[in-house]
Amino acid sequence: MKLARSRFIGASVTALAVSALVAGCGTVDAGGGSAGGEDGDKFRIVTVSKVEGITWFQRMSEGVDMFNDAYGDEVEAYQTGPAEGDPALQVQIVEDLIAQNVDAIIVVPNDPIGIGPVLERAREAGIVVGVTEATQLVGTESIDFDIESFDNADFGVGFAKGLAEAMGGEGEYVTSVGNLTSESHLLWLEAANNYIAENHPDMVLVEPTPYENNNDDQQGRELADELLSTYPNLKGYLTTTPSGGSGMASALRDKGRTDVANVSLTLPSVAGPDLEDGYMDFGQGWDPAGWGWALNSVALSILKGETVATGDDLAWELGGYESIVVDGQLILGNDIQPYIPGQFSDGNYPF
């Protein structure tokens, strides 16, 4: 009896396995046809974030969802990503997506160079690949296009103007970046410092090398304390990480000081209270939801065989992509968002 039962179980397991195999073959055959053929002629566009769960990429997924809603009859668009900001996990996700034969993959790479080879394989499999924050991949076989939200020099000048206004065009200032290896941060600062040197000769950069805050909240605060005590005549601070700006704001708040202009790359929800209370004077950033929309929009155009050219409007309702600049694989938007005191006085932050 016992034997008979186990034999029965064995047989049914085998039967199940066989039917699964057959079914599996069936889907592969069907899916092997034209791209996006099986699921109601919709293109499947999958966006892969650096890491899921944080505010920044939650906001990006809102843009992807809005795109999915707006073009729901043509595309099935969604966002996924690793639970930790690990380059290897991103590569695994892209490999899975290649196996699923999606139509387009959008990636915000943790490590642009490292993810290059697997993206190239995706393209060899006929998948459209779009990236952002990955100018290193422009001109390679790994991508179809790279969208940058803005021109780095313009972004830097935006900071410079905000800092100059807050400092009244004179006084000592210092800068900090996440790490001295973050290329884009250094480009922003270079543009900002050049602009200030040309237009505001009374503003003095007292330490030419930017300080580092390692994108860490605690270190942002410690650095601010140190700067305030080292430079008693400090009048301005320009930092390219949200941690840097909120660290300085919290130091100024605790010390009851409002004589130092605090200018930072930031998010509305991080900077909002500091801007309102006068401990941050100017913030600047961009909207990751716009990224999500713009990247999906260009991918869809390519899938439909349309070309994307300079001057095109990607129809993103919050602005920044009304007139893109196309240079080969590189596409530039102009989504530079200034955040100023009074803007969020109602306490409602978009992200």
Next chain:
Amino acid sequence: MMRNVTTRVLNRKMTPMEKFLLAIMAIYIVIVASQSPKFFSLETAFDLARNGSGAMILALGCLIVLISGGLDVSFTAIAIVGGYSSVLLSRALGVDNLLFIVAGAVIIGALLGSINAVIIHFFQLSTLIATLGTASVFHGAMVILLGSKTFTRADVPQSMLDFGAFSIFTIKEENSQYGLTIFFPIVIAVGVLTWFLLYRTMIGRSVFAVGSDPESASRIGINILRTRLFVYMYVGALSGLMGIIYFSGLAYINPAALVGTELGVIAAVVIGGAKLTGGEGTILGTVLGVVLWQLFQNTLVHLGLSSSFNDLFFGAVLVFMLGFIYLRQRQANKRALVFTSN
């Protein structure tokens, strides 16, 4: 009583390690002060007290683990999980009360610590491996169950904002002010409590015994499981407390923070003379180790150096101190005709 405790702590002769650390610290402070006159001020001292208090609490917990012969790398994860869960709980219940939030974090921390102790005891695992695993499990479970949303100043409970901004006294200057943070007396209290537990209670003495030799300790009737439960629950509770201090101090709740900084804390405790092989370590040494670490971390701007120098200085002192500890140990062993590997 209080006076009695302090005199007893201070009357103990300093170990050579502690003297050595004090010397390094004094020389370093003189160098920094000569480079940047603004450094030698009460304001800098208060900034240091504020920025280093979280690290100090973690280090005191870490000291007990090292004395017990273990190596815990899960305390930063416990700090975040305890702190974050407690904040979410208080928000969900609408209870904006600091005592409630701290108690929640401390209890959750102690519970997670007891899980560590049970796993280490019953599976006879190396403490490093066990806590390496549980650190990921705790943090991963928190992200899955509670999410990883950050809370900025606008969403941080008001009681925590008040706590983070509270000074026990404030010095006003022309257009600025600075104060000694409320964290400072809390750190002192934790230090005294840790000293009392280690040196004035049975359970504290059994931590030393288990750390020196678990086999002998169990033969003289020490309950190893109870000792381990105490050690890991205590470090868990301190971590939970530190989580709230950390979040309150920054007025920003980021569940991805802190994890990954545990080795710095352990290194500071080791610099302070705690032996990785267990059974040895002092409160004063730990305090000096953490202060030196924080000094390096908070003075590079004064010296005009980039932040990589922090790692360089700290690493150099660590290697030097370890060499010093083991050299002395070997000499002592030789004199006592003890021939062991450590």
